[in-house]
Amino acid sequence: MSELGAASAGLALAASVYAAGASFYGARTGTVRWAESGARALWAAAGLLTVCVVVLVHALVTWDFRLGYVVRNTSLATPLLYRVSALWGSQAGSLLLWSWLLGLVAGAAVAGQRSAHPQLAAWACGVLSLVLGFFVFLVVVERPFQILPFAPADGRGLNPLLEDPGMVLHPPLLYGGFVGLSVPYAFAMAALTTGRLDGTWVAATRRWTVASWLSLGAGLVVGGWWAYRTLGWGGYWGWDPVENAALVPWLVTTAYLHSAVVQERRGAFAAWNLCLVVLAFATAVLGSFLTRTGLVVSVHSFARSEIGPYFLAFVAALLLASFALVAWRWDQLRGSPPVEDLVSREGAFLFNNVLFLGFAGAVLVGTLYPLGVQAAGGPQLFVGPPYFHAVAAPLGVALLVLMGAATVLPWRRSSPRVLARFRYPVFAALLVGIASGVLLRRPGVVAALAAAGFAFGATLQAFHVAGRTGRKAGWGYLRGLGEALRAQPRRYGGYLVHLGVVLMAVGIVGSHAYVREREVTVRPNQAFAVGPYTLVYRGLEADATALASVTRARLELRQASGSALLQPVRLAYPRWGQVVSRPAIRSTWHDDVYAVLWGFQPDGSATFRVWVNPLVRWVWLGALLSGLGTLLTLWPPRPGTVGLPADRYSPGLPISQDGYRGRAVREVLRALRGPREGRVR
Amino acid sequence: MRHLLTAVAVVLVGGVAAWASSDLDERVRAVASQLMCPVCEGRTVAESTSELAAQMRAVIREKLARGESEEAVLAYFVDRYGPSVLAVPPREGAGWVLWLAPAVLLGGGVGYVVVRFGRRTPWGWSQDGEDGG
Numbered sequence: 043m044s045e046l047g048a049a050s051a052g053l054a055l056a057a058s059v060y061a062a063g064a065s066f067y068g069a070r071t072g073t074v075r076w077a078e079s080g081a082r083a084l085w086a087a088a089g090l091l092t093v094c095v096v097v098l099v100h101a102l103v104t105w106d107f108r109l110g111y112v113v114r115n116t117s118l119a120t121p122l123l124y125r126v127s128a129l130w131g132s133q134a135g136s137l138l139l140w141s142w143l144l145g146l147v148a149g150a151a152v153a154g155q156r157s158a159h160p161q162l163a164a165w166a167c168g169v170l171s172l173v174l175g176f177f178v179f180l181v182v183v184e185r186p187f188q189i190l191p192f193a194p195a196d197g198r199g200l201n202p203l204l205e206d207p208g209m210v211l212h213p214p215l216l217y218g219g220f221v222g223l224s225v226p227y228a229f230a231m232a233a234l235t236t237g238r239l240d241g242t243w244v245a246a247t248r249r250w251t252v253a254s255w256l257s258l259g260a261g262l263v264v265g266g267w268w269a270y271r272t273l274g275w276g277g278y279w280g281w282d283p284v285e286n287a288a289l290v291p292w293l294v295t296t297a298y299l300h301s302a303v304v305q306e307r308r309g310a311f312a313a314w315n316l317c318l319v320v321l322a323f324a325t326a327v328l329g330s331f332l333t334r335t336g337l338v339v340s341v342h343s344f345a346r347s348e349i350g351p352y353f354l355a356f357v358a359a360l361l362l363a364s365f366a367l368v369a370w371r372w373d374q375l376r377g378s379p380p381v382e383d384l385v386s387r388e389g390a391f392l393f394n395n396v397l398f399l400g401f402a403g404a405v406l407v408g409t410l411y412p413l414g415v416q417a418a419g420g421p422q423l424f425v426g427p428p429y430f431h432a433v434a435a436p437l438g439v440a441l442l443v444l445m446g447a448a449t450v451l452p453w454r455r456s457s458p459r460v461l462a463r464f465r466y467p468v469f470a471a472l473l474v475g476i477a478s479g480v481l482l483r484r485p486g487v488v489a490a491l492a493a494a495g496f497a498f499g500a501t502l503q504a505f506h507v508a509g510r511t512g513r514k515a516g517w518g519y520l521r522g523l524g525e526a527l528r529a530q531p532r533r534y535g536g537y538l539v540h541l542g543v544v545l546m547a548v549g550i551v552g553s554h555a556y557v558r559e560r561e562v563t564v565r566p567n568q569a570f571a572v573g574p575y576t577l578v579y580r581g582l583e584a585d586a587t588a589l590a591s592v593t594r595a596r597l598e599l600r601q602a603s604g605s606a607l608l609q610p611v612r613l614a615y616p617r618w619g620q621v622v623s624r625p626a627i628r629s630t631w632h633d634d635v636y637a638v639l640w641g642f643q644p645d646g647s648a649t650f651r652v653w654v655n656p657l658v659r660w661v662w663l664g665a666l667l668s669g670l671g672t673l674l675t676l677w678p679p680r681p682g683t684v685g686l687p688a689d690r691y692s693p694g695l696p697i698s699q700d701g702y703r704g705r706a707v708r709e710v711l712r713a714l715r716g717p718r719e720g721r722v723r
Numbered sequence: 724m725r726h727l728l729t730a731v732a733v734v735l736v737g738g739v740a741a742w743a744s745s746d747l748d749e750r751v752r753a754v755a756s757q758l759m760c761p762v763c764e765g766r767t768v769a770e771s772t773s774e775l776a777a778q779m780r781a782v783i784r785e786k787l788a789r790g791e792s793e794e795a796v797l798a799y800f801v802d803r804y805g806p807s808v809l810a811v812p813p814r815e816g817a818g819w820v821l822w823l824a825p826a827v828l829l830g831g832g833v834g835y836v837v838v839r840f841g842r843r844t845p846w847g848w849s850q851d852g853e854d855g856g
Contacts, residue, residue, distance in 0.1 A: 275770040282765050381840040392840065396832035404825035411812075411821050418817075424759040425821065426767050426810030433825050559752055559769075561780065623772060640777070 044109055047097035048187040051138075054090035054145070055182055057083045058175035065168035069161060069235075077164035081152050084171050088145030091178070095142045098135060098186055102128050108193040111135060111186050117199030117617075119588045124200055127210040131200050134186035136213065140330065141177040143214070144221040147250075148174055151225040155246055162243060165232030166225075173224050176356050180349055202589065202615050202622060208268025212261055216288055219258025220326040223291065225250035226298075227323035227364075230316050234367040239312055239374055241305050248302065249676055255295045256672040262288055263665040274623040274638045276559065276653040278661070281430040286409040287329035290402045294322040297398035300391045307453065308388060313368065313375035314395070320364040325402070327357050332409075383455035390448035397441055404433045431554070435486060442493035442547055445540055446471075446500035463503075470499030490551045498544045501537050508534070531677040538671025545664030552657030553634075561640070563649040569600075573654040575635060576600045577608075582642055590615045590622075595639040595648055599628055610639040610650070634658045751784045754793050757810050758800055767810050 061083035068076030101109050102116055102125045115128035115135070129135045148170035155163040203209075226247040233243040265285065266278035279285065298318040301311045331353035368375070381388045408425045415423050450463050474495030479488045505523060512522015527534045558573035569578045580596040590613040597608040608626040615622065628635040633656040640649040752769050758779065760771035768776045768783075779800070786796045800808050812818040 274772055275766065277770060280766065280770060384837070384840050389840070392836050393833070396829065396836055400825060400829035400832055403828040407821065407824040415812075415817065420817065421805070422807050423812050424765070424807065424810055425812065426756075426759055426765075427770075428757055429811040429821065432811075437829075557752070559748060561777070638772075640772075 043097055043106070044101065044187040044189055047094050047101075048185075050090040050093040050097070051178065051182050051187070054087045054094065054141075055175060055178045057087035057090060058145075058171045058178055061087060061171035062168050062175060065164050065171060069164035069168060069232075072161075074160070077160070077167070080164065080171065081156060081167050084145075084152060084167055084174070085149045087171070087174060087178070088142075088149040091138070091142040091145045094138055094181075094186075095129070098138060099126055099129055102126065105197070107195070107197055108189050109186075110188045110190050113190065113194055113197040115197070115200055117197040117589075120197075120199055120205075123210060124205050127204075128200050130213040130217075131204060134181065134184035136217075137177060137181045137184055138186050139214065140217050140221065141174065141181050143217055144170075144174050144177055144224060147218075147221050147225060148228075151228075151247070151250060155229070159242060159246055161236055162229055162232040162238060162246070165235050166228040169228035169231045170224060173228070176352075180352065183349060183352075199589070199617065202613070202618060202620060203272060206268055206272055208264055208271065212265045212268055215257050215261030215264055217261075217330075219254045219256075219261055219288075220291065220330055222250055222254025222257060223295065223319075223323045223326045225254070226319050230319040231364065231367060234316065234371050237371065237374060239316075239371065241309065241312075244302050244305050244315060248306075251295065251299060251302065252672060252676055255292065255299055256669060258288065258292045258295065259665075259672075260669055262292060263662075263669075267662065270658070271627065272624065274625045276557070276625075276636055276638075276651070276655065277553075278658070281408075281427045283409045284333050286405050286430075287332040290406050290409075291322050291326040291329055293398050293402035293405070294318060294325055297395045297402075298322055300394050300398075304388050304391050310381060310388060313372070316368055316375070317365075318395070318399075320361070320368070321399075324357055324361050324364075325406070327353070327360065331357065385451065385456045387448055387451045387453045390444055390451055394441070394444055394448065397437055397444065401434070401437050401441075404437075405430065408433070435490070438547060438550075439490050439493045442490070442497045442544070445543065446493075446497035449497075449500040449504050449537065449540070466503050467496050467499035471496035484555065487551055487555050490547065494544050494547045494551075497540065497547075501540045501544070504537050505534070527674065528680045531679055532675045535671045535674030535677070538674060539668045540671075542664040542666070542668030542671060545660050545667060547664075549657045549660030549662075549664060553655045553661065556656045558654040559651065560653075561649070561651045563647055565645075565647045572635070572652045575654060577635075577637070577650075577652060579648060579650070582646065582648060587613075589617060593639065593642060595642070595650070597626070597637050597650070597652075599635055608635065608637045610637045612639045612642070629659055631659050632656070747784065747787060750787050750793065751780060754783045754787065754796050755780050757797060758808055759810050761804050761808055 061080045063080075064076050064083060065080030068074065068078070068080055098109075098111065100106075101112050103122065105112065105116060105118060105125075107113050111132070111134055112128075115131040116125050120128065130139045148167075152163050152167045152170065155166070226243075229243040229247045233239055262285070265288075269275075269280070270278035298315060301315055301318060305311050305315050331350070381392065383389060384392070408429050411425050412423045415421070446467050447464075450460070450467060452460060471492045475488055475492030478491045482488060482491075505526075508526035509519040509522045512525060513519045515522070517525065560570065560572040562570045564570055564579045566579060566581045569576055571577075576599075578598040578600065580598055583594045583596065585592040585594060593612045593614075594609050595611070597610065599606045599608055606628050608628055610626040611624045613622045613624065614620075623638050623640065625636050625638045627637075633654050636653040636655055638651045640651050642648040755769035755776075756767045758768040760766050760768050760773055760776040760779070762775050763771050763773045766772075766776075768779045783796055786799065787793070797809070806813065812821060814822055
């Protein structure tokens with residue numbers, strides 16, 4: 043079986059190289075047969091990689107200990123779910139999963155665009171095949187199907203920290219995001235090569251971009267959730283280099299998602315969007331490089347290897363080739379329509395791009411700085427959370443303000459009349475600002491909460507306008523909201539994402555600015571206070587699982603509404619020589635009490651670290667809402683939607699190039715046009 | 724909508740306010756989060772679960788309780804473990820690169836946008852832009 047896997051990997055490499063050659067030749071000469079042949083070879087590569095994955099998963103599930111990979115990542119005690127997820131438990135398998143996902147995504151993207159945009163699809167197929175070839179090459183180098191000279195009776199097993207549902211989801215989500223970004227990248231390259239630099243490639247790949255962004259974002263959140271529940275240091279985001287490496291492409295993609303809207307709407311930012319897509323994909327590859335090579339010191343250094351130079355060469359080649367293409371087409375790209383007025387939605391999107399890219403740049407600089415200093419012969423340094431907090435906090439506040447403003451501002455230009463629309467959001471900001479100013483007296487926190495209030499007010503106002511329009515039309519408020527969502531899922535889905543971001547922002551502020559923490563050693567039945575809570579230590583229990591000896595502490599949490607029992611555990615895994623403290627968390631909308639059993643003495647006394655983390659739940663809720671909103675934006679708009687009755691705020695306003703028209707004119711136009719087919723995009 | 728906003732504001736702000744105070748725990752945490760744990764990878768002393776980090780937190784607590792300033796405590800650890808114990812490199816020499824880079828990126832970006840697109844037309848009373856997504 044393993045020979046089949048190794049052979050499939052080799053064939054997949056050959057197929058992707060052939061696919062690249064055939065696609066490029068077919069696209070260059072306009073020969074349909076070659077382009078077809080290239081696409082089929084890409085699909086074949088995806089199929090062969092599927093065979094590889096099936097073979098490796100089969101080996102993992104059936105404990106085929108002849109394979110080194112199976113020995114290193116499973117043991118007879120590993121349950122089925124984690125035997126499957128051992129596929130991405132270390133380097134070689136991760137790269138295989140990565141390549142397989144890339145093969146599937148690339149194959150599907152090419153299949154989807156082949157008939158609509160044959161020429162673009164042919165070039166894109168070539169680019170995707172090249173990228174795929176590179177990753178399959180790494181798989182071949184890493185030899186996931188390597189056979190050991192002697193098959194041991196049992197394997198070493200997965201790192202116990204990784205045996206968690208969060209870790210089953212986290213890597214595939216991140217990889218899915220990284221891999222998906224190759225699609226807009228490949229079509230951007232195709233647009234540059236063919237000179238079709240209008241918005242075609244942007245529109246054709248929009249869903250891929252949004253889905254990748256969602257997958258990447260979900261991967262980051264699930265990673266944070268896993269860290270919070272498992273690692274026992276009281277937080278969910280540590281500005282670890284590898285977390286940063288995944289955050290950077292997400293930030294760049296966020297910038298691109300916004301400026302892509304401007305290109306679709308207004309035809310502007312064509313060159314800029316190309317650059318953003320290149321940066322997004324390059325940072326995604328760089329991110330995978332940092333993750334997989336253990337170059338930077340990180341808790342994620344589960345895997346280290348020698349594939350670093352290949353990665354660096356690939357990223358360098360990718361950046362060089364892409365920007366050379368942009369430079370080659372520069373004359374054509376310069377002519378895109380200008381931004382008329384900075385006080386407009388385009389203007390807000392421009393500043394959004396500056397802030398998100400500045401954010402991404404700062405995170406990248408902070409992450410790579412220690413490497414740079416060491417490379418220059420300097421001492422070993424760290425750039426830790428204080429730096430990133432100092433950068434992220436003001437940027438976050440600015441982004442919240444911008445998010446609110448962009449929702450209120452119209453496209454193209456604004457008049458003083460537009461200012462009147464700011465009254466409710468500004469009122470919300472003042473209300474939250476004054477209330478928090480009186481209660482909290484920390485300027486940074488007050489600013490952040492006021493900004494969140496502003497963005498919240500602006501976004502609610504957008505929904506309120508839709509609801510009110512519905513009520514005026516006699517449909518009722520709720521139906522107005524529903525119609526708006528169904529007619530313009532992209533816009534209102536986006537607003538839902540924004541609402542989620544506001545909730546997350548509030549949670550992040552609360553759980554960073556007002557953490558209470560206590561480290562105590564107590565005897566049984568002794569009480570101690572953490573923040574507003576009293577905890578009583580009620581003693582230890584010993585337990586054992588197949589792999590670990592478990593010590594469970596009983597902590598009674600006393601609060602006004604009664605008492606709750608927290609049971610943090612300490613697990614000792616003799617096989618790995620590893621001791622793991624699993625926190626016990628009592629979570630409410632108000633705060634989390636997060637208790638970790640730190641150690642214990644023979645006399646029964648125990649040491650705890652207990653945190654009170656305010657508002658953490660709002661982070662998860664906000665993330666969930668953002669995810670749902672993103673899914674909505676992927677939903678196709680209902681065809682033939684009758685526009686909502688118009689007023690100045692109407693979400694049903696037809697998109698026109700010549701600005702605001704009178705209501706009567708619009709009614710006539712709508713009657714003439716008949717039922718509209720979706721939005722004009 | 725105003726009622727809703729008020730309600731939300733009260734809930735959130737009230738929730739946060741319950742813990743708004745500053746005491747020794749808070750100051751220990753502030754200092755500890757500026758130090759890297761020397762034996763574990765990429766965690767601050769505040770976050771680290773290692774034995775050494777626990778001892779370092781105890782030392783920080785003791786020194787702060789004795790009335791030493793936060794700077795003095797940091798300097799003590801830099802003396803013992805070298806500058807790599809700091810979670811953020813000091814703002815001197817090459818360390819400035821770290822702090823100037825975001826400023827340059829953002830300042831440059833905003834400056835470019837304003838210079839390139841800032842020639843705005845006067846307020847157009849007759850013509851408003853469009854709404855829509």
